[in-house]
Every structure is written in C-alpha cells, then in structure tokens.
Amino acid sequence: MRILVLGGDGYLGWPTAMHLSAHGHDVAVADNYLRRQLCREEQIDFLFEVPDLNQRAALWQSVSGYQIVVYIGDLCQWEFVAEVFADFKPQAIVHYAEQPAAPYSMLNRQAATLTLQNNLTVTANVIFGAKEFCSDAHIVKLGTMGEYGTPNIDIEEGWLDVEHNGRKHTFLYPRQASSLYHTTKIMDTDLLWFYVRTWGLRVTDLMQGPVYGLFTDESEKDQRLLPFFNYDEIFGTVLNRFVVQAVAGYPLTVYGKGGQTRGYLNIKDTLNCVRLAVDKPAETGELRIFNQFSETFSVNDLAQKVAKAGKKLDLKIKIEHIENPRMEAETHYYNPKHTGLLDLGLTPHYLSEEDLLEMLEFVSQYKGRINTDQIYRNVKWN
C-alpha cells in the first residue's frame, strides 16, 4: 500500500515510516522540521544528534533495501500539499503533522497561535488533499486521549450513547481537554467528523496516550535510525524525561499530588496500532475511533517505577513533588475503555523493569550530553 506519513521527521513519525516500510508498504514522509526549529528557538537539545530526513531515508535504504520517499515542506501551504498528494497518490495517510506538546501550546501567545493555526490548517489541508487527489484514501489521524480529559464517568471508545428524557442519541464522546494543544486535537476530531459525514471520507482517529521508549525493531540495525529524544519539560513525555532525570541525578519532578492518571504505551505499540489500523481501513463514510494505550499509570506510579529500576543501577534517585504548573485534576476517576485495537490484533507491550533498565542504560551513554538546565521550564498554565 502507498502510505504517506505526515510529520515523518517526528518522534513517532520516523519510526512509523520505517515500520510500515519494513512491513512491505511503499512509504513516503513529509515534514518541514518544525519540531526541530521550535526546539532550537526554545534552546532545547535532543539527547543525541539525529540525521535529517534525507540522511535517515538513505540510511534506512542501506540497512533494509527499502526506499522511503522524502518530501520537505510545510503542510500549511496548500501548494505543497497538492504537490505531494498528486505526486505520491497515497492510499493511506498517517497524519502526525502537528505541534504535539501541551506545554509549548501554553508557553505564550505566539506559541498558542502557532499551535492553533498549524494544527487546524494541516488537518484541513489533509482533508482537502484527500478529497481532491485520493478520495478513497484512508486517513489515520493521531489524536490524543487528552481530548477526553478526566470526566467522572467511564471513557468509552470515541462515542457515547446518551439516554435523556426518554429518548436516545449516540454522540461523539463529549470532549474537554486541559491544554490548548489538546483542545486543537478536539477541533481536529470535530473537523474530521464533519467531513466524514459530508464527503464520505474514511478516517481512523487514534486517541493516543503518552508514549514512552525509543527502541523499535527497525532502529536495531543502526543507532542513527533512532527517533529524536526530548528530556525537557516542554517536549519530553513524562516517562522519557524521568529516565533522563534519573541518570542525570536530577530529582524526578512530580507535578502536585501526582495522582494524574493516563493511559500509556510503548513506542512499539504505537507502531503496531498504526499498522493494524492501516491494514484494516475504516469504511467509506466512517469515523472509526480507537483509544490507543496499553495500560494506565499515575505519575506517582511512573516515578516509583523509575526509582526502583534506577536503584538496581545504583543511581541515587529522589522524587520531588513540585507545585503543579498545569491546571488539571491531581486525583480523579479514570476508566477509559480500549478494546478496539486489541480486537484488531494488538498484543500490548506492557512496561517492565527490563524496559526501564534498557532505557536507563542507553541514556547513561549520553549522560555527558544531558544539560540539566534545560529540564525545568516552568511553563505555567495561568
């Protein structure tokens, strides 16, 4: 299948591109290096250097024999979208091409505006591009579990049957997010759902939880194929960041009470979920929604797991509760369903102490590169 991975330079985009390529698909990636640019602007270094997309595609071809086509450009620009869609004629589009960090979206007005405009414009352009150039293509959109927030009832998989005053209706599950970034993902869902109903697009919206890890089967052959790895509070996801903090001797910084519970998954599961969704597309006129995570943890759980694993490596790890810069419930009910991807065939990879030890040992190689001044960012929600 011809699969176009938008945001193909990203933490998940590049591993996804390799994974789909390794599974026999014809893959192209598109990216404008926005994430690298934002990191540069905010003085954020990756844990290790990462080659550019053309270099990575060449490396991948040398180790796998498979070609990944590279398009460099801004998907906010219709001319670029039209060029890529007309040239590659995708049968599936995996859409990661968004500003993906909640703290970045709360940094200041300019960052908020960039997040809002970039994320919505790219999603709209993907919809218009599919309509114009490949109306039967399956759009696989990366959403987030954060769209649901933390309601006091069970979180269903995308939809909610409501009985009210003796009548019934099935709604998109009502969404209420706790950052501007997550709110733009709600808007994406609204936009996709409108055009699915109106134009008969076929869309899978993956409500993904926070991802951790960096090793995948495809990067085993050459370390330069690993995705970039953030350990700062803006772009670093919590478990990845805790691992780096543990290695650096920097306290594991838990925001507030630490009871914030989310559905997490290993990067390997992300790739498998996306591939399963691509292999069995949504129907024409269907918005198919999966809750994409493997297990739930509180932030306290994660800090304790990292501390326990770190102890085995003789790391001195301190857990520190700091004032929560975010506006979020620090203790809450959380019971999200997630059976759709299991039904498609996912075998989840559950977080083990071996995973943590592997990450801690890997990160230790780069201990000298960790700039602890870059971790704490104090991006306040209000």
Place this chain on the structure above:
Amino acid sequence: MRILVLGGDGYLGWPTAMHLSAHGHDVAVADNYLRRQLCREEQIDFLFEVPDLNQRAALWQSVSGYQIVVYIGDLCQWEFVAEVFADFKPQAIVHYAEQPAAPYSMLNRQAATLTLQNNLTVTANVIFGAKEFCSDAHIVKLGTMGEYGTPNIDIEEGWLDVEHNGRKHTFLYPRQASSLYHTTKIMDTDLLWFYVRTWGLRVTDLMQGPVYGLFTDESEKDQRLLPFFNYDEIFGTVLNRFVVQAVAGYPLTVYGKGGQTRGYLNIKDTLNCVRLAVDKPAETGELRIFNQFSETFSVNDLAQKVAKAGKKLDLKIKIEHIENPRMEAETHYYNPKHTGLLDLGLTPHYLSEEDLLEMLEFVSQYKGRINTDQIYRNVKWN
C-alpha cells in the same frame, strides 16, 4: 459601560452597536469590511446601499447625540487587536467578528480555509486580548444553535447531565454541526471553555438561531442606519431571502422536504438578548450559555407564512421544493430549551403577519434593485 463590538459593520453588529449606544453605553466598533469584500468577490449585491462605518457613526451621532468610536482593521492581526484593546479598554466585548455563512464555508477550499482561519484566529485573539489588556472584561460571543445540530434528544441550554454506568458527569452539550461554518463555532466554544477554566475569563456564549428582519428602534430615525441586507443563498438568511424572492416573483426555494426546523428570532430580539447579557455579566471563571431564539419554525412554515402575507399584497408567490444542496436531516426531532434569556428579562418578539407585511412593503421599494440572477447559488455540500 465601555463595550467593544467586534464585527461592528455586520448585519447584527451595527444594529447592536447603535442599540447599546442608545442605552447609554460607551460603544466602539471594529471591523475590516470582510463581509463586504466577500460579497464583492462573489458578485453579491446588498438590497440597498449601506454607508461605511465612519459614515454610519457620524449619522448616528447626528440623530442620537451619541458617539460610536470606529476602529478599522483586521482582528486576525494581533497588532490591531492590541491597539484597539489598549486604546478602548473595554469592559464588555461583543464578538460577532466571524465569517458567518454556512454556504460560503462550503463554497470551495479557499473559502473553507478563510472561514476556519479567520474565525478561530479572531476568537483566539479576543481571548488573548482580554487576558492581556482587560482580564475582567465580559466576552459575549455569538455562537449558533447550529452547533448542536439536530440530535434525537432534547437540546439543553449549553450543558448536558449524563448518567452512565452508575456515575454522573455534566458535559458541554455534545455538538455536531452540519456545515464547516457551524463547525468553527463549535471550535470557538471549545476554545472559550478551555480558557475560561484555565484563565478564569468571564464569557457568555449565545447559541443564536437564524435571525430575520431589519428594523430596530435605532434605525427608525434615518433609513441609512439600517443594516445591510442580503437576499442571495450564500449570505441571506432564509426568511429575509424568502421575502425578497416573494417581491421579485421568484419562487420560494425550499431545500428538499422543508421539514428542517430551527429556532428563529427577530433582529430586535438579538439586540435585546445581547444587551441583557451585557447588563448582567457572567461571573469570573464562568462560561454561561444561552440558547438565543424566540420560536421554532420549519422551512415549510416560513415559506407558507410569506406566501400567505404576500397574497394580501397581491403578490403571486410559488413555493418550489428543489434538490437539497446541503447535507442535513429534512425531517427530525427538535426540542431545544431556551429559558435562560427569558429569565434575564427577554420579552420575545414573535413573528407576526404584520412583520412580514412590513418587510414585504419595505423590500418592494427596492424591487428594481433585486437581481434575481444573484439568488440561486447552488453551493453543494459535497
């Protein structure tokens, strides 16, 4: 109170500005004439010429003695927003500054992109402007009943109490709109609700139904103070358009079965609703939502009412059901609640035959200006 009316050149913006001014408020308007520009581009004429904002403000001052401050510029541009907010220091902001037509948003990719970017960027800039320059100001945002769509259960006023698997949660009423324009209004609500919770803004979101009419107390003194009046299928609201079609001897074009039911209101009620909301602001940290309409009609109801009134004026009126260019339910359950504004003191103006006769007679003065080629636009939803 110092009240800033954004989109103050519009069909509702200008009458609102005069109405608030007449009630003793210090009023400023901001607009970039976007609506006039879009009409020009699409070869759409207003029923009668309308002076520009500076001319209207001068006219208003000459008949009322009250000054309305005029700012001309694009609210998508932060520099303009900052200048206006810093200069006028509003205590209330009435936000109409959006591309307001469903058919325009479905015209083509460019129009869709303009609608999405303009509406979201202005709303975001209003939020950022309030936060930076007047964090206690009350934002009165014009939303639309179309955000709710036509669910099979009662439409509550903004919020829905859900009981699910033995637990309870109150959600924003789940929204599902039937045009891109209406979908941008859902996104506005999501955006406002996020920042209300995060920054403690005070916001009233008015879920308004389609408005008809053009006469208000303030325009009685000089006909040049009337708002602009569209009779085309893109920007003309249905009852206004039917009145012009009746006068022009053009069939009243009902889309499909005509059972599409919505909550309508007279332009006089719009002004009263906005004034009542301004006079009794939402609390700090409150998103207050009112369903703003006075009575429900199907499109068939409206066509029949116009035909009946027209008969009294010896107009030959034919009602024609044409293929529905939109994607919408043509018969559906519709029971929206609307008690909030009545509780604030609204005395609704119900549509009477006198209203229709007054409109028909007024429009007849401009019969020679009606260009019937401009009515039918055939903007197809898919």
